Amino acid sequence: MKPHRLGLVCAMVVAFLGSARAQEPPAAQTNVLEELRRLQDRMEVMEARYAREREEYERTIAELRRDLDELKGEPARPSPEDQENELEGLLQGLGAEGAPGKEQPGFADSVGRAFQSSNPDISVNADFVGHYSSREGGELDDEFLFRHFEIGFAGAIDPYTRADIVLGIGREEGEWHTDLEEAYLTYLGLPWDLKPRGGRFRSTFGKANPQHLHALPWVEYPFIVRNYFGDEGLSGDGVGVIWLVPNPQDKYIELTYEIINNDNSLFAGEETDDFVHLLHLKNFFDLSDAATLEAGLTFATAPNDEGHGSNRTMLEGFDLTYKWRPPATGKYKSFLWQTEVLAAQADLIGGQETTWGMYTAADYQLARRWVIGSRYDYSQLPDSSSLHEHGLSAYFTFLQSEYLFWRLGYQYTDRNFLVEGDKRDHEVFMQCNFSLGTHPAHSY
Template structure:
C-alpha cells in the first residue's frame, strides 16, 4: 500500500508547537459551551440520539501570539445513552499581519464552504443542521489542512477562500492522499439600507478520496452513526456545489430587540459513482425564517429536502426526504438558550429502510450555556 505523506496529518500538533515558540504572549481565552438536550425519538439523518444527552459540548482555548498569529484548540464531547465520544475539532494557527487582506490558516479547522459550515453548531437557530448538511457534510465539515483567504479592497464585503485538506474526516477513512479534498468559496455582502443587509456565497468542494473503481453514493456507517457521533458524509460524490443567500432586517440596524433573518442554501453532489450520468446526482435545499420578536425571544420555521441516488451497479434508485422544523427559543442572557423544537419528516414509503427513523414526528428540548470568552457570531 502506498505510504501517505504525513504533512497534513501532523498539522494540528505542529501548529501549536510552532506558535509556542513565539515570545510575546497574551493571556489565553478559555470558554466552555454545554449543549444538553432531550429528544423524544430518533429521526432520519438525525444528529442527536433519542433521550437525554449532550451534543457538541466544547472546551475551547484561544491564544494570541504577539501581532503575528492566533491559535485555537477546540475539544468536543458528545454523549448519549449509546456511547460517549471525544474529538478535537479545531487545532490551528491563523496569521494576523499578512499584507493585502490575506489570512493563512493551518491545522485542523472548519471549512469556509456554505453559509453555516464555518459556524459552530451552538450558534445555530435550530437544534440540528439542515438535511443537506447532515447528508452531504456530516453536519459540519472540518479537516486537517491549509487555508488561504483574501478580503478584497471593495466597497462591498468580498471574501475569497481556497483550502486543501487531507480529506480523511469527510470520508472517515484514510484515503492515502496528501490532498484528499480541496475547496474554493467566495462571499459577497453589504447593506441595502440602515435596516437591511444581505450576504450571498458560492462554494465548490472537490472530493478526491473516492476510488474510481469502488466509490458509490453512500458512505456506510455502523448502527450508531445516526446518533450524532459520525462526522463523515452519508452521501458522497466527486463534486459538491453550494450556493447560499441570507437577508436580515432590524430596525435601524439594532438587532438586540427585533430582527428577521431569511436564509436559504442549495447543494448538488455529482458523480456519486463511476456509472453515474448527468442525471444521477444528489441534491438538497432548505429555506428558513427566524424572527426575534422580543429581546429574549425568537421563533423560527425551516423547511428542506434532500434527493439522493442509491447506486445498484450501473443503475440507480432515487429517494427523497423532506423535513420541517418549528422552534421557539428563550435567551434569558446572551450566554444561554432554551429551545423547544418540533420536527416533522416525510419519507417516501419505499425508502423507509434507507432513511431509518423511529418516528416522523420529533420533539426536542435543548439548553445551551456558555462560560468564558467566546468568538462573536458571524453574519
C-alpha cells in the same frame, strides 16, 4: 495709558484750574484742589497697574520665544531600530538573566513573551437536549442527553499569529468520546489583505457547515449537511487562505481557498491520500441602515475512490442570507432569512449520479428575549437521486442572557425510504445551551 500722555493730561487740568482759580472764591478753590489730588491718585494707580500688566506680557512673550527656539532646535527623533535597541538594552538590564556570558533574548522574543504571558481566552459550552421521537432506535431516542461539551482556547501567540483550539466531548454509539474539533493558526501579518491559516478547522462550505452546533439557530444541522457530510459536517486537516478582494465599488468581497485531507465519506474517505480543494466566494451588501444581504458561492472537488482522480465528486453550493435589524429597536425586533442549495455530481461505477438538496429558514425576534423560527428541508441522498426526504420544523427560543438560551422545537420528516422501519418522524426537542468564559463572537 502711557506716561507722557498722563503728564499732558495733568498739565491741561492744572492750566484749566489755574485760569479758573482767580474767578472762584477760596472755598471753591479748596474743593478743586481736593478733586485734583483724587484724580492724580487714580492716575498713579492706573499707571502702576499698566506697568505690572506690561511686565507680565513681556514675560509671557519671552517664554513663548524660548519654547519656539527649543522646537526649532529639537534633535531628530530616533529611528525604530534605535528605539528597539534601547528597549532591548533596558529589558536586559532589568532581567535577572543579565549575568555576563549569558545570551540575552532579542526584542521580538521579548514581545513574544509579553503576548504569551497573557492568559488565552478560555470558553466552555454545554448543550443539553431532551428528545421525543415517534421512531425508535435513533441516536436520540426518548431521552435526555448531554449531547455536546466544548472547550475552547483562543489567543495571540505573538503580534502576527493567533491560535484557536476547540476540544469536543460527545456521545457516539452509546459511548463518550473526546475529539479535537479544531486547532489552527491564523497569520495576520501578510499584505494585500491575505489571511492564511493552517491546522484542523471546519471547512467554509456554505453558511451552515462552518458554524458549530451551538451557534446554529436550530437544534440540528440542515438535512443537506448531515446527508452529504455526516453529523459533524465537513472539516479536516489542511491549509487555507482568505483574501479580501479589492474592487472599484468598495464592496465587501471575500474569497477563500482551502485544501484539506480527503477523509470525508462523501469523497474517498480515510483510505485515500488525496485532497479536497474548495473555493468559496462571499459578497456582502448593505441594503439600508437596517438591512443587509449576503450571497455566497462554493465549489469543492476531490477523488471519491483510491484512483487518485479517476473518479471524482464535485459539489456546488449557493447560499443567501438576509438580515433586518433596525438601529433604534434592534434589541427587540429583528428578522433573519437564510437559504442554501447544494448540488453534487459523483462518478460512480454505474455512471455519474447527480443529486441535490436545499433548505430555507426564517427567524423573527418578537421581543428582546423571544424568537420564533421555522425551516424547510429537502435532500436527496448523495449516492441515489431516487431516494429523498423533506422536513418541516418550528422553534421557539428564549434568550435568557448572552450566555444561556432555551429552545423548544418540533420537526416532521417524510421520506420515500425506510429508516429503522419508518418513513415518517415526529420529533420534539427541548434544548438548553449555556456558555462560560470568554466565548468568541460568531461570524456575522
